Amino acid sequence: MMIESSSQDVASLVIALRQQQVIAYPTEAVFGLGCNPDSESAVQALLALKQRPWQKGLILVAAHYAQLKEYIDDDALDDAARSRIFASWPGPVTWVIPVCPTTPSWLTGQHASLAVRVSAFEPVRRLCLAFGKPLVSTSANLTGQPPARSADEVRGQLGAAFLVLDEAVEGRLNPTEIRDALSGELIRQG
Template sequence: MKTNLQQEQLVEIVAALKQQQVIAYPTEAVFGVGCDPDSELAVTRLLELKHRPVDKGLILIAANFDQLLPYIDSSTLTEIQRDAVFSCWPGPVTFVFPALQTTPRWLTGRFDSLAVRVTDHPLVSKLCQAYGKPLVSTSANLSGLPPCRTADEVLQQFGDDFPVLRGDTGGRQNPSEIRDALTGELFRLG
């Protein structure tokens, strides 16, 4: 029964994404809000919802590395650097890669790089597979409020009609660690 309900939810959430809506979903630690990374309208809606300036850049979350290739330049990584990244994926570590020149500024902000993660959260992985591409991923919370850890908290903050993929978070207490894919430099402790 739960599998059928999750499948119905996935279909509804994918439909919302195709309509350029912002959606919420569980991640490794908290609920995230996300949208289609290729839709400037959807990303603008997300930024307005979060009161987040576009110049800060965003994170993409994906089911697998191949989904990220249209956005990042992985050719600049040595085999050792690539092994270091892949040793953490899938998992709760976000890496900052050089962005392709074709990657939209609404994703990279003021940077020539893009933060990306291959998730190990099974439900988010299924969502990215069902949608066929990565999603923008930022914490589900309104400005000044704590990140949501349940679907009910998302609905309390964003309203009863907000599209939410119901499920449990991965149980981690901290957001994903963020590292530079080229240097290994730690930007945010996980």
Template sequence: MTKLESVLQALNNGEVIAYPTEAVYGLGCDPDNEAAVMALLAIKQRPVDKGLILIAANYSQLLPYVDDNAIPSEKRYQIFSSWPGHVSWVLPASETAPKWITGNFNSVAVRVSGHPVVQQMCIAYGKPVVSTSANLSGQPAITDRIELEQRMAGKLSAIMPGDLGGATQPSQIRNALTGDIVRS
């Protein structure tokens, strides 16, 4: 079994994985599996009410979670021209977006990544995955594979191989409706 196959099997089984992103290692799981998301949040020691980012290979994968009709036409160019890329956008959530993803919000944070490993994983999986930094909440993000393996020992079912993308900071998060920077 290839590493990709073991990652896909872990996702399908509702388990938590890690993978390289543009700047840091991320933790991920199936966004539609509440038990998987709760397991990921337990690893991070993060409350569900904060919401989570979804990362995808293309915007089409995000449509089940986003209320596309609620995105103003004058904002669409700025959003879509930043993808694939290193910007996460807070968009209006669809009525079917799980509350364990949106948290206490009527919006959902999403990103179409240009990272080749993320692209490969999301295309093979056929949908987005949860994307949150691989660290305990409030601690520095992990940028070293050995540190990832040590700090997350016994907590992950699979780690997607590959290098980080070379960005120096986690993705910027912007509110699509206001243009405000939520995280720089």
């Protein structure tokens, strides 16, 4: 089911998230698949839909930094790391940050860190604010296939068994840049 953006439609997406369902939504460059990061069953459903191995780990996208603090080890960040991160947020830069001991492996995969982003893109921010926490965010495509850039492309690759927020992506050509928070090292060019 595709829904257009309105407060009622965002409410439908939030209900789906609270019911441990996978949703699709536009991000800065491509459509993302998302779910409740605290639900192992929702994350497993997302990974199965995408055919993505759990070992790779996932990204969390948030409306503000406070939404991420229960998942990351904020104390691991020195002043230089914080400066780098906050200079780029909100915005299209994803940072890999060490995690708290309680962060589940279904999010981190085989890593001791988690990729996180505070988005400036309004549809993502609306969803995260309405949901009250970050969303899992991974490109809406089958592993190895090109990422979907429209709601129709999402349906073409992944079917119609979940809600899709039918809005345009922000228009960036490439997915977000990914950097290591501790070193500043570029992991993926944006």
